[in-house]
Amino acid sequence: MATYEIIVTDVTCYGSLYCVAGWDRLTGQMIRPEPPGAKASDESSRFWNSGYAGPGKAFAMGNVVRLVATGALPDFLFPHATEDRMVDLNTPMNVLQTLDSQGVVAAVAAGVSDSLTAAFNGALVRAASRKAYVPTGNRGPSLGAIEIPSADITFFEHQWREEKPKLRARVTSAGLIFDLSVPADAARARWKSAGVAGLKADVQASKRVHIRTGLSRPMSSQPNECYSQVNGVFFL
Numbered sequence: 031m032a033t034y035e036i037i038v039t040d041v042t043c044y045g046s047l048y049c050v051a052g053w054d055r056l057t058g059q060m061i062r063p064e065p066p067g068a069k070a071s072d073e074s075s076r077f078w079n080s081g082y083a084g085p086g087k088a089f090a091m092g093n094v095v096r097l098v099a100t101g102a103l104p105d106f107l108f109p110h111a112t113e114d115r116m117v118d119l120n121t122p123m124n125v126l127q128t129l130d131s132q133g134v135v136a137a138v139a140a141g142v143s144d145s146l147t148a149a150f151n152g153a154l155v156r157a158a159s160r161k162a163y164v165p166t167g168n169r170g171p172s173l174g175a176i177e178i179p180s181a182d183i184t185f186f187e188h189q190w191r192e193e194k195p196k197l198r199a200r201v202t203s204a205g206l207i208f209d210l211s212v213p214a215d216a217a218r219a220r221w222k223s224a225g226v227a228g229l230k231a232d233v234q235a236s237k238r239v240h241i242r243t244g245l246s247r248p249m250s251s252q253p254n255e256c257y258s259q260v261n262g263v264f265f266l
Contacts, residue, residue, distance in 0.1 A: 031098050031117060036061050037129060037137050038093045040242045040261035041083060042213035047151065048083035049213075051113065051173050051244065051261065053138040062113040062140060063089075063099060070105045073247065074259040084215065091216060091262065092134050094126040109150075109164055109172040109256060110247060131264045135177075135240050141176045142240070145204035146258065149174030149243055155259060158247070160200075160209035162253040164219065164245055172245040176203055177266075181234045185212070185221070185229040194211065195223050199260050201241065212260040215244070232265045240264035 036052030039060075051062040068076040083089035098121040102114035110187040129137060144161070151170040156162045164170070177209070182202040187195040197212040212218065220228050233239065242262030248255060 031100055031163070032115075033096065033098055034061055034063075034115070035094055036063065036128065036196045036225045038089055038091055038095060039138055039175070040244060040249075041089065041091055041215045042190075042259075042261050043084070043215040043218060044077065044213065045079035045128055046080060048080070048215065049077055049087065050083050050089040053141055055137065060113050061099075061115050061122065062110065062173065063095075063097060063115050063117045064116060068103075068116060070103065070107065088123050088125055090128075092131070094129065095123055095233050096126055096244055097121070097123045107166060107248070108169050109153075109166075109245060110169055112169065119178055123206070129171050130245060132266075133243060135264050135266065136261065138175065142177055144207055146174075146243060147204065147206075149176055149259070150245075156206060156208065156250075158206050158212065161212075161257060162208050163257045166248045166254050166256055168256075175241065175245050176243060177238055177240045178203060178231050179266075180239050181253050183233060183239050183241070185217075185226050185233070187226055188224070194232055197226075208258065210243075210258055210260050211246070212262050212263075214262045236265035238266040 040051035044181040053059045074203040088183040099115035102111040107233045147154045189195040
């Protein structure tokens with residue numbers, strides 16, 4: 031067992047379930063807390079419900095949460111196993127304080143990389159589609175952050191056939207353009223309430239944008255690829 035004090039930086043939403051991550055200020059590394067009972071064979075078991083995550087809950091953006099956890103289970107796949115931790119809820123989690131956006135960005139500055147590729151230790155593969163992935167099993171990070179000029183990001187909707195529109199971001203990093211999915215909860219809430227125009231207005235009102243980036247877990251249709259995505263956005 032180990033004690034962590036994570037600054038919640040990444041909150042992504044999938045229906046009624048949440049994946050969360052944060053910067054551990056005790057060790058200076060990213061941590062992905064997972065609920066007790068999480069199993070590699072049951073994807074839904076690895077998410078938190080709305081009783082624990084989302085606005086007003088322990089795992090809300092900017093909260094500093096003290097928790098006790100063990101390491102990733104032996105069958106958890108890399109690269110995610112790099113940061114995965116199994117939370118022990120027998121020891122209550124405590125919210126120590128809440129930081130505003132500027133406070134979060136300042137507190138996690140040591141975890142910002144020079145480029146999206148560097149955030150994943152050079153393991154990111156950029157496809158011709160501009161989507162990018164890290165190979166399943168790579169023993170490197172699955173979480174990171176970059177800061178870019180506001181001119182280097184734009185949000186848009188993508189709709190495939192009869193599916194509902196999905197929020198995506200086009201990000202320029204180190205001269206390369208990336209097309210990334212956006213499961214970040216706060217950005218999606220803004221999109222749902224104000225549309226893409228609302229997010230574009232936030233970008234235009236900012237000089238720089240701090241992007242929390244992560245990797246999706248491999249899908250059955252693409253078991254060897256963990257795609258890069260936007261886990262959180264701070265407009266500066």
